[in-house]
Amino acid sequence: MPKIDAAHFLRDLNELRQIGRYRTGVHRPTYSPEDMESRRWLMQRLAECGLEPSIDGIGNVHGRHRGPGPRLLVGSHIESQNQAGWLDGALGVVAGVALARAGLPVDVCAFADEEGHFEGGFLGSKSIIGELSEAEIDRSRSRNDGTPLRDALAAAGLAGKPRMQLEAGRHKGFFEMHIEQGTQLEKAGLRLGVVTGIVAIWQWRIEIVGQQDHAGGTTMAERRDAGLAAVRLLAAIDREFPKVCGERSTWTTGRITLEPGAPSIIPGSADVLFQFRDVGLPVLERMEAMLRSLVRESNRNERCTAKLTQVSRALPALCDPAMMAALDQAAERHAPGLWQRMPSGAGHDAQYIARRMPAAMLFVPSIGGISHHWAEDTKEEDLALGCQVLADAAEAFLRG
Amino acid sequence: MPKIDAAHFLRDLNELRQIGRYRTGVHRPTYSPEDMESRRWLMQRLAECGLEPSIDGIGNVHGRHRGPGPRLLVGSHIESQNQAGWLDGALGVVAGVALARAGLPVDVCAFADEEGHFEGGFLGSKSIIGELSEAEIDRSRSRNDGTPLRDALAAAGLAGKPRMQLEAGRHKGFFEMHIEQGTQLEKAGLRLGVVTGIVAIWQWRIEIVGQQDHAGGTTMAERRDAGLAAVRLLAAIDREFPKVCGERSTWTTGRITLEPGAPSIIPGSADVLFQFRDVGLPVLERMEAMLRSLVRESNRNERCTAKLTQVSRALPALCDPAMMAALDQAAERHAPGLWQRMPSGAGHDAQYIARRMPAAMLFVPSIGGISHHWAEDTKEEDLALGCQVLADAAEAFLRG
Secondary structure: OOOOOHHHHHHHHHHHHOOOEEOOEEOOOOOOHHHHHHHHHHHHHHHHOOOEEEEOOOOOEEEEOOOOOOEEEEEEEOOOOOOEOOOHHHHHHHHHHHHHHOOOOEEEEEEOOOOOOEOOOOHHHHHHOOOOOHHHHHHOEEOOOOOEHHHHHHHOOOOOOOOOOOOOOOEEEEEEEEEOOOOHHHHHOOOEEEEEEEOEEEEEEEEEEOOOEEOOOOOOOOOOOHHHHHHHHHHHHHHHHHHOOOOOOEEEEEEEEEEOOOOOEEOOEEEEEEEEEEOOHHHHHHHHHHHHHHHHHHHHHOOOEEEEEEEEEOOOEEOOHHHHHHHHHHHHHHOOOOEEEEEEOOOOOHHHHOOOOOEEEEEEOOHHHOOOOOOOOOOHHHHHHHHHHHHHHHHHHHHO | OOOOOHHHHHHHHHHHHOOOEEOOEEOOOOOOHHHHHHHHHHHHHHHHOOOEEEEOOOOOEEEEOOOOOOEEEEEEEOOOOOOEOOOHHHHHHHHHHHHHHOOOOEEEEEEOOOOOOEOOOOHHHHHHOOOOOHHHHHHOEEOOOOOEHHHHHHHOOOOOOOOOOOOOOOEEEEEEEEEOOOOHHHHHOOOEEEEEEEOEEEEEEEEEEOOOEEOOOOOOOOOOOHHHHHHHHHHHHHHHHHHOOOOOOEEEEEEEEEEOOOOOEEOOEEEEEEEEEEOOHHHHHHHHHHHHHHHHHHHHHOOOEEEEEEEEEOOOEEOOHHHHHHHHHHHHHHOOOOEEEEEEOOOOOHHHHOOOOOEEEEEEOOHHHOOOOOOOOOOHHHHHHHHHHHHHHHHHHHHO
């Protein structure tokens, strides 16, 4: 059985936490100076443990195992949401480094922009499986400030670099360790989650156009209030989605922008970011049909015009049974009775890598379920336990 | 009868339009360099027509008539909403200049920040009637960028200047000419509106606090989604306000800010700017009671906490009967059958000045009802007609 050096693993994690530090978390948006510094830091760690480090034209960092196969691919992403937690993707990447330090035959990867700072999101994992076109790169812009992706890549020194592709047959499977980002484990008093499948996120933009007017001179009967049309549509979604959703479906309005956004002006336009998630394609399709129907209803009833655009449409991914079995057994050995199987409500790079090879994920608890916030945290003993279980499962799956 | 020089009046308006020009409108937020340039421009015009110009510590520009009384006060405001129209307050100020040019015994005033770029709003008209305390000035901040009012006054060169007060008994009344900011006149084919009363605006801030979380890891049942709580509260207002409002009441949500505002993060807080307006105090009080009740209901039903803060609470103002009669007669003489009496749905400086002297307002049509937008416009012949009717009414009221 491989033995993880837990102290070294935690030291690596805490070293990485210093890059772009924000309160107890980090601020490392994709391609920012802090993000690029963390990628260079990772390449040094990869070289240290004998892997051949490289960075490609989309910012993916790769550490290539020099010995013979069979091999595994292990990793996650290294950028963070804005002012967010220190673990999130970083945990899966540093766990990969720990497995390599323990002598396991692994390639380690940090995929770029899983967090979707740029339109489309998952740029690195889409790119490495050959599903990110040059035209998509041309079109994509920062969701933070509108910077074109091409400009951000150039500023990060990545313009013109080739984009790495997965080598067919090189890896027996992909393991990704991650924090749960929820409270299921904590509430049940468990320490590990073996992921059964990863939800797909279908992200939408709803643009509503009305007529900007003075809030006093224009009677209620005359108004074309884009903000009110948005509120009524979102209230209808809140009322109708429970009728078509699945048991673990989620839906979220992340942003509502009313223009011009002043107290005495009737909003002339409203821009809404909306998404839903599920592990089942039929459920996703039912939610899409309901959303489209509610937007049609809005356009029938309101004096404003709502336009629905799908920003991203991933496929749900199921985890590999043999890899899950290996994780089950390792979890039961190290934490008897303190683990469960569970779906992942969050999207992860594994959902794209799963299109090219067997994939599996291991969750450790998030304290208070807090995620995408600087206060995100996990107990050190859970981090160390998860990494050891990942190593045992990796070795067993390679042997099997 | 005084004769307005319509060509000179329109030339003045168009000259002012060049200061802070934005497309066919203007961008002159209070105390911005463009706003201060427009105040200096006005002082030159006031001097030109024989008035004694001055600017006070809150930015009010005043042109004092040098001859004997009885006198009138005529004016409005000169700053604009962001990227807004060229007429709005500027029309009433330049109409005052036109009356002075025509030899009428008027003081002309441009009151600062009617548009409420700073918390509180109506700074100039509140200040000149002695209802703006130093403590309120200390507290107020820019709604655009949070700049403290004191800093903005200092940057505009106004720090330390005394604040002008209305001289008791100096004025027989206050006339304010303004664009309608609605479509009532246009739809009825009319050219003038004699205002019967000015609505009060009660402006509110609703702050909702929930828990920021990952949009996938947190189940629907666990969430404390501040954005969704805001949507449900605003939908309830939309449903319940018609049951308590008056015939011409309006209510408007101008801004909804969800923090952090990212697609995959459950909003941890929501900040809503909400207001309602009416000419009747009992109606305003019924709407307030309903709003407070809906916020209490929200706090009873939601896992988020909503806090309601009143940002401003003006009193409705009724116009002076003798001044309205003078406007009626002048309107009928110059545009027989093409005028009406009407309430003002928008707030105006006149509502504060009316606390110290008789006040009245005259409306000219807004093309398409567009207001607080750079496309705002009024036909030149309506502008000229309105100014002549104002002059006739002013003279008749002074005589009467």
